[in-house]
Amino acid sequence: MSAAFKIEPGRTGAPRIDSSRLPDSSKALSAEKIVSFDLVSKTFDGGSSETGFAALSNVNLDIEKGSTTAIIGRSGAGKSTLIRMVNGLEKPSRGRVLVDGTDVATLDETQLRTLRRSIGMIFQHFNLLASRTVFDNVALPLEITGLPRHEIVARVAPLLDLVGLADKRDRYPSEISGGQKQRVGIARALATNPKLLLSDEATSALDPETTQAVLDLLRRINRELGLTILLITHEMEVVKRVADRVAVIDAGTIVESGATYDVFSAPQHATTKALLSGLPGYRLPPEIAQQLKPAPSASSHAVLRLSAAAQSAESGLSASLFSRLGAGHALLSGFVDEIGGRPLASFIVKIPASTAQTEKLQAELSPLGVNHEVLGYVD
Numbered sequence: 162m163s164a165a166f167k168i169e170p171g172r173t174g175a176p177r178i179d180s181s182r183l184p185d186s187s188k189a190l191s192a193e194k195i196v197s198f199d200l201v202s203k204t205f206d207g208g209s210s211e212t213g214f215a216a217l218s219n220v221n222l223d224i225e226k227g228s229t230t231a232i233i234g235r236s237g238a239g240k241s242t243l244i245r246m247v248n249g250l251e252k253p254s255r256g257r258v259l260v261d262g263t264d265v266a267t268l269d270e271t272q273l274r275t276l277r278r279s280i281g282m283i284f285q286h287f288n289l290l291a292s293r294t295v296f297d298n299v300a301l302p303l304e305i306t307g308l309p310r311h312e313i314v315a316r317v318a319p320l321l322d323l324v325g326l327a328d329k330r331d332r333y334p335s336e337i338s339g340g341q342k343q344r345v346g347i348a349r350a351l352a353t354n355p356k357l358l359l360s361d362e363a364t365s366a367l368d369p370e371t372t373q374a375v376l377d378l379l380r381r382i383n384r385e386l387g388l389t390i391l392l393i394t395h396e397m398e399v400v401k402r403v404a405d406r407v408a409v410i411d412a413g414t415i416v417e418s419g420a421t422y423d424v425f426s427a428p429q430h431a432t433t434k435a436l437l438s439g440l441p442g443y444r445l446p447p448e449i450a451q452q453l454k455p456a457p458s459a460s461s462h463a464v465l466r467l468s469a470a471a472q473s474a475e476s477g478l479s480a481s482l483f484s485r486l487g488a489g490h491a492l493l494s495g496f497v498d499e500i501g502g503r504p505l506a507s508f509i510v511k512i513p514a515s516t517a518q519t520e521k522l523q524a525e526l527s528p529l530g531v532n533h534e535v536l537g538y539v540d
């Protein structure tokens with residue numbers, strides 16, 4: 162776990178992380194911060210309320226240069242408010258937002274315009290101008306800066322190549338698909354050669370196949386151009402596919418953050434667990450979910466979720482794991498997923514409640530590098 166990513170309450174007790182096992186993209190991250198939220202709070206005027214509505218409270222979060230960081234949380238948790246502070250669209254009521262070390266609140270209009278040119282943004286509904294062709298949409302931010310036409314052409318053409326739309330340059334937005342519209346949005350966001358790309362639910366309006374293609378493109382941009390990406394999403398599939406870092410926000414507070422692999426393999430906070438519960442490997446078989454109780458009775462079984470690096474599974478982990486669970490266990494489901502480029506094996510098992518006493522089980526499973534979580538009890 163990198164020290165540059167502030168650890169919030171809730172990550173205590175998380176599994177130890179062997180940084181030598183981090184994927185190459187994570188290793189390549191510099192510890193330099195591109196964005197820092199420093200004790201940021203935001204209160205909106207609350208209509209009849211005198212105190213207003215606290216949308217963000219004391220948010221501390223660093224975004225590492227070169228990372229792809231996802232901010233996740235339920236609807237209304239404060240994700241958009243947080244991300245909009247990075248380009249000065251929203252101002253903190255307290256605290257500071259630093260971009261490359263500069264407090265955004267101290268910038269005058271001209272400096273703010275310069276900052277915004279260095280930050281690209283893509284949106285759920287693409288925000289393209291219907292009256293402009295693909296080429297002219299991408300060219301727009303450059304026209305605003307007053308760049309001569311020949312330089313605009315020289316900049317836009319390779320961007321259209323990068324996003325695979327060179328053959329659509331003269332089409333209008335109404336003549337291209339949703340995925341292609343988002344590619345135009347990405348090319349437009351890259352036109353001013355930004356150091357940071359903000360993504361606000363960029364794939365939420367796309368079908369799964371198109372989402373994959375757009376995510377692949379974002380991953381390429383992150384790796385090949387070294388662009389830092391800060392995204393907000395409610396899609397956990399998006400997080401596990403592109404984000405090397407994740408921060409979980411709940412009611413305006415960061416409740417958990419860290420490397421995506423660590424957070425996804427051993428979620429600590431109830432909100433994180435709830436957000437992940439729909440992913441394969443976390444999902445309970447429906448008949449078990451229906452029966453699940455919070456406390457054991459005399460004859461009940463504990464339902465556990467076990468997770469471990471799948472490489473260990475190849476080296477005989479599953480055999481030792483299941484032998485340590487004892488003869489009374491039953492495997493309810495198993496899934497190997499890829500989180501941030503690393504395989505993670507998850508099993509849902511049922512064992513006699515008497516063998517699920519945490520300390521004993523911990524002693525059995527820890528040496529194998531297996532995390533476990535008691536999800537509840539069934540008869």
Ligand SMILES: Nc1ncnc2c1ncn2[C@@H]1O[C@H](COP(=O)(O)OP(=O)(O)OP(=O)(O)O)[C@@H](O)[C@H]1O
Binds near residue numbers: 234239240241
């Ligand atoms: N301009 C505003 N005035 C008053 N309240 C606001 C304003 N903008 C946001 N809020 C409130 O602040 C809270 C956080 O809003 P925000 O849009 O940041 O959440 P979010 O996590 O992005 O939600 P969603 O996923 O639904 O977009 C919400 O309760 C919202 O109603």
